[in-house]
Structure formats: C-alpha cells, structure tokens
Amino acid sequence: MRPIAGKAWGVFLAGLYPLLVVAPLVIFAALNRVSDHVRVAEVGVDCAVVGLTILALQFVITARLSWVEAPFGLDVLLVFHRAMALVATALLCVHPVLVARGEGWPLLVGWHPRWYIWVGRLALALLLLHVMVSVSRRLIRLPYEKWRRLHNPMALAILILGFVHSLAAGDDMHGGAVFVWAAVMATALGFWLYSHLVRPRLLLRRPFRVIGVKAEAPRVWTLTLERRGDRPFHFVPGQFQFLRLHGAAVPPEEHPFTIASSPAGSGRIALTIKESGDFTAGIGRVRPGDRAVVHGPFGRFSHTLHPEERDLVFVAGGVGITPLMSMLRSMRDQREPRRVLLAYASRSTADVLFPDELEGMEAGGHPGLKVVHILDEGESGRLNVDRLLGLCGGVEGKAFYLCCPPPMMAALIRGLRHEGVSPSRIHADYFSL
Amino acid sequence: MQRFQWMGLYVVFIAAALACLIAAVAAGRAQ
Numbered sequence: 364m365r366p367i368a369g370k371a372w373g374v375f376l377a378g379l380y381p382l383l384v385v386a387p388l389v390i391f392a393a394l395n396r397v398s399d400h401v402r403v404a405e406v407g408v409d410c411a412v413v414g415l416t417i418l419a420l421q422f423v424i425t426a427r428l429s430w431v432e433a434p435f436g437l438d439v440l441l442v443f444h445r446a447m448a449l450v451a452t453a454l455l456c457v458h459p460v461l462v463a464r465g466e467g468w469p470l471l472v473g474w475h476p477r478w479y480i481w482v483g484r485l486a487l488a489l490l491l492l493h494v495m496v497s498v499s500r501r502l503i504r505l506p507y508e509k510w511r512r513l514h515n516p517m518a519l520a521i522l523i524l525g526f527v528h529s530l531a532a533g534d535d536m537h538g539g540a541v542f543v544w545a546a547v548m549a550t551a552l553g554f555w556l557y558s559h560l561v562r563p564r565l566l567l568r569r570p571f572r573v574i575g576v577k578a579e580a581p582r583v584w585t586l587t588l589e590r591r592g593d594r595p596f597h598f599v600p601g602q603f604q605f606l607r608l609h610g611a612a613v614p615p616e617e618h619p620f621t622i623a624s625s626p627a628g629s630g631r632i633a634l635t636i637k638e639s640g641d642f643t644a645g646i647g648r649v650r651p652g653d654r655a656v657v658h659g660p661f662g663r664f665s666h667t668l669h670p671e672e673r674d675l676v677f678v679a680g681g682v683g684i685t686p687l688m689s690m691l692r693s694m695r696d697q698r699e700p701r702r703v704l705l706a707y708a709s710r711s712t713a714d715v716l717f718p719d720e721l722e723g724m725e726a727g728g729h730p731g732l733k734v735v736h737i738l739d740e741g742e743s744g745r746l747n748v749d750r751l752l753g754l755c756g757g758v759e760g761k762a763f764y765l766c767c768p769p770p771m772m773a774a775l776i777r778g779l780r781h782e783g784v785s786p787s788r789i790h791a792d793y794f795s796l
Numbered sequence: 797m798q799r800f801q802w803m804g805l806y807v808v809f810i811a812a813a814l815a816c817l818i819a820a821v822a823a824g825r826a827q
Contacts, residue, residue: 381810385817392821402826409818439799446807450814663799786798 373434383420388412390543391535399534404465407458408533414454415525417447419551421518426558427605427658436663438793445497452494455487455525479531486524493517506641508616519555522548562658569594571655573608574631576647579716582638583682584647585623588655589631596657598626599667600693601686601792604659606634612648614641621792622660623685625692632657635716637682664764664792666690666701672762672788675730676755677705678746678775680767684716686792687766691721694730702731704755708746708767710739746771748778758784766792 388409398405423431424444432440463471470476493514496503500510526548530536536544575587590596598604603621624633636646664686666675677687684707694701709715715736725732735754737746746767755761763779765772772791779789 377806381813384810384814388817388821392825396825398825400826402822405822405826406818409822413814413818435803436799439803442800443803443807446803447810450807450811454814786801789798 370434372430376431376434380420384413384416387416387543387547391540394538394540395535400462401465404462407461407463407465410454410461411458411525411529412533412535414451414458415522415529416547417451417454418518418522418525419547421448421451422522422551422554422558426554427661429661432661437661448494448497452490455490459483459487477531479528482524483528483532486521486528489517489524490521493521508641515555515559519552522551563656566656566658570609571596571632571657573610573649573651573653573655575651576649578647579635580714582647583635583714583716584638584649585633585635586646586649586655587624587631587633588657590657593630595630596632596660598622598632598660599665600626600689601665601667602660602662602689603686604632604657604661607656607658608649608653609655610649610653612645612650612653613643616642617656617658618642619661621685621689623688623692625689625696627693627696635682635685635688662686662792664766664790666762666764667693669762669790673701674761675701675703676751676761676763677703678708678751678763678765678767679705680708680746680771681710681714682716683766683768683792685766687764688717688720690764691724691730691732695724695727698729700729700731703733705732705734706737706746706751706754707734708737708739708771712736712738712740746775748775748782751775751778752782758782762788762790764790764792769793 391412398408400408421444424440424447427437435443459471463469470480496505497510497514500507526544529544530541533544569590569592571588571590573586574589575585577585577587579585601621603619605617605619607615607617609615620634620636622632623635624631636643638644638646666672667690677690679687687705691703691705693699694703705721707715707721715738721732721734724730725734737750739745752758758779761784763775763784765775767775772793776789776791780786
C-alpha cells in the first residue's frame with residue numbers, strides 16, 4: 364500500500380501557492396519601481412496581474428497531479444479551484460473599472476479603443492459568461508460532460524486572450540518582466556497540454572482489461588479490471604479513479620468511480636457501478652476483454668489515514684457502500700481489530716449490495732462488524748441522526764464515515780456537529796462534487 | 797470535513813493578503 368503524501372508536503376504546497384500568486388506582481392514591482400499610472404489605475408492593473416496569475420495556476424490545480432492532490436484530496440482541490448476562480452474573477456472585474464476611473468471612462472465604455480482593449484473585453488466577457496454557466500450548471504440542467512467539453516477549451520481561450528491583452532496593454536511588459544510573464548503563461552499551457560493530450564496517451568500505454576462483469580443488484584454492476592503486464596496498481600481503500608472504457612457499450616468518456624475492492628487484490632480492481640446516466644446506462648453491456656484506461660487513485664476518504672480511530676461508524680446510502688466496502692474488505696484482509704458499525708440505507712432488500720459478503724464479515728470478527736440495514740420499504744424509517752445515534756449508542760470516541768446522497772449527508776453532518784462531534788471525526792465522501 | 801473548513805479559512809486568508817499586497821504595491825509604484 365503506497366502511503367499518501369503527508370501533512371508536511373501539504374503545508375509546503377499551501378505555503379507555496381500564495382507566494383506563486385504574488386510572485387509576478389512583486390517581480391514586476393521590483394523591475395519597474397515607478398509606473399506611469401495614478402494610484403487608482405495602478406491598483407486596477409495590479410488586480411489584473413494577480414487575477415491572471417491565479418487563472419494560470421488553476422491549470423496546475425486541476426491537472427489531477429498526484430503530488431498536488433494527495434495531501435488535500437481532489438474534492439477539496441476542486442472546491443478550492445472554484446473559490447479561487449471567483450477571487451480571480453472579482454479581481455479581473457475590478458481591473459477595468461479602476462483603470463478607467465484613473466485614466467478615462469472611454470477605456471471601459473468607449474466604442475473605439477485600441478484593439479487590445481477589445482481583446483481584454485472579450486476575455487472578461489468570456490470569463491464572466493463561463494463563471495455564470497459553471498455556477499448555475501445544475502440550475503440550467505447542463506450535463507456535466509457537455510459542461511466539461513466547454514470548460515477545458517474555454518479556460519485556455521480566456522487565459523490566452525488575457526495574456527495577449529496584458530502583453531499589449533501592460534506598462535510592465537518590457538525587459539525581464541516579459542520573460543517572467545511568458546513563463547507563467549507557458550507553465551499554464553504546459554500543464555493544460557500535459558493533462559489533456561500527453562497523459563491520456565501515456566495512460567493508453569498502461570491499459571487495464573475488463574476480466575469480469577457481474578450483476579450485483581437491479582441496475583448495479585461490478586466490473587473487475589486487471590492491469591496488463593506486471594505493474595501493480597497501488598491505492599488505499601476508499602479511493603477512487605477515473606475510468607475510460609474502450610468498447611462499443613459505452614462512450615469513451617472519462618468518469619470517476621470508487622474502487623470497491625481491497626488493495627490486497629493483486630493488481631485487480633473492482634468497480635461497482637449503478638446505472639444512473641448516459642454513460643453508466645450501458646455498463647452492463649461491457650464485455651470481458653474490453654480495454655480500460657484507469658487514472659488514479661485519488662481521494663483521502665480512507666480509514667487507513669486515521670489509525671488512531673478504533674471505533675468506526677460507517678453510513679452508506681445505496682451504491683455509496685462502495686468505498687466503505689473497500690475499507691471493510693481491506694480490514695478483513697489485514698485482520699484489523701477495529702470495531703465498525705455499518706448503517707446501510709437501501710431502497711429495498713433487492714437493492715442491498717454484497718449481503719452475503721457482509722454477513723460473512725460479521726461472522727468473521729475482523730473487523731468487529733455489525734451491519735444494520737435501513738430499508739425505505741420497511742417499517743424502520745429513513746436514516747436520520749437520531750436513528751444513527753440510537754444505533755451506535757452515543758458519539759463518544761467514535762469516528763464517522765459517510766457516503767450517502769447529499770441531502771442525507773448534509774443532515775447527518777449537521778446533526779453530528781450539533782451532538783458535539785469534532786469535524787476531525789467526521790469523514791465524508793463528496794462523490795457528487 | 798475538517799479539510800473543507802481549513803480550505804475556507806485559507807481562501808479568506810489569501811484574499812485578504814492579496815488585497816493588502818495589491819494596495820501596498822500600488823501605493824509604492826503609483827505617481
């Protein structure tokens with residue numbers, strides 16, 4: 364099992380990021396100590412330098428690099444990416460207003476400015492449009508795949524337009540500053556090219572093969588994949604990967620799925636997938652022998668990262684059992700003596716996944732597992748925090764691992780926090796991010 | 797969950813630090 368990057372590396376990256384964000388501005392100020400702008404316009408120009416630098420660094424944050432992702436988790440990185448996109452957008456919106464206030468409003472509203480002002484306007488308009496679409500994606504019911512196909516080239520276009528505008532309009536753009544600025548933009552472009560063109564081809568050289576397709580429950584399938592050659596696939600239980608299948612049954616798109624098997628599976632991984640969208644609708648028609656490309660693993664939703672926790676409460680909703688199943692299987696294989704209560708919510712008995720295996724684990728004793736099924740169709744009612752507290756007999760000394768639909772997850776987290784459970788003892792798999 | 801709380805604080809810290817830095821640099825360079 365490969366250890367996930369530790370805290371020190373995360374602290375280093377978190378300290379490095381703000382330094383990188385401000386580095387171009389500080390270098391420009393050191394190279395050109397006095398500018399031609401009045402103060403309000405200079406604030407506007409500096410906002411643009413910082414805003415564009417943040418946009419450039421977004422290409423590094425979202426490149427799914429394991430050395431960047433490992434200390435934080437991809438879920439946190441994506442939320443950070445969104446938050447910094449809003450910070451950059453705010454800075455880039457302030458930029459033209461302050462520059463125009465200092466140097467004349469025609470820069471902002473005139474019809475006949477120089478060409479590079481139009482380029483800047485176009486970049487800002489595209490950025491605003493793109494942020495609005497991204498923020499309201501669910502509201503306007505734009506499918507994730509379509510949005511992503513729009514997002515990747517659009518982000519690059521916005522950065523290039525912003526770069527062209529800054530090269531032509533910026534007073535700092537001479538001498539060494541041009542090289543610094545070009546290096547920032549080239550870095551962004553390099554990471555974009557790597558993550559969208561180079562890495563997919565590298566991954567194709569290390570493909571997996573589907574070796575089994577098993578029906579687990581109505582509309583739920585387990586794919587077993589094996590890596591060609593001798594190279595093992597290291598992951599910790601609870602992590603996920605991005606899967607691309609090259610067969611006729613599903614489109615060759617990349618989608619994230621949690622690994623349900625134990626890391627002790629000798630180069631094989633099992634993915635339990637529910638038919639719930641255009642891509643997954645054909646998952647049951649995937650055939651053994653189909654080629655698969657796996658990128659990962661990612662995520663920090665794993666009990667192995669918290670060895671001090673001995674008394675665990677797992678909450679699963681439907682197919683959300685998969686990361687917890689990986690952890691349980693790993694505990695069984697490692698003969699870990701932890702205690703686990705699994706509260707498993709399903710629609711009906713027929714929808715319960717892995718019933719026999721869970722029963723076997725309960726009898727096996729490693730981990731000390733107790734499974735409580737909560738069925739929508741039964742008399743037990745839905746799982747809420749009062750029910751959960753009743754099942755686990757209080758929160759003292761317990762750690763909670765939640766993987767369930769977002770409304771249930773939010774309600775349980777609120778309830779657990781209300782009961783005084785520390786955030787450090789609540790681990791949630793935000794698979795719908 | 798704690799990771800998201802730290803991240804939120806971190807973003808607020810960065811935004812505040814950037815505002816201060818931009819104001820300071822602009823004050824130093826402007827005419």
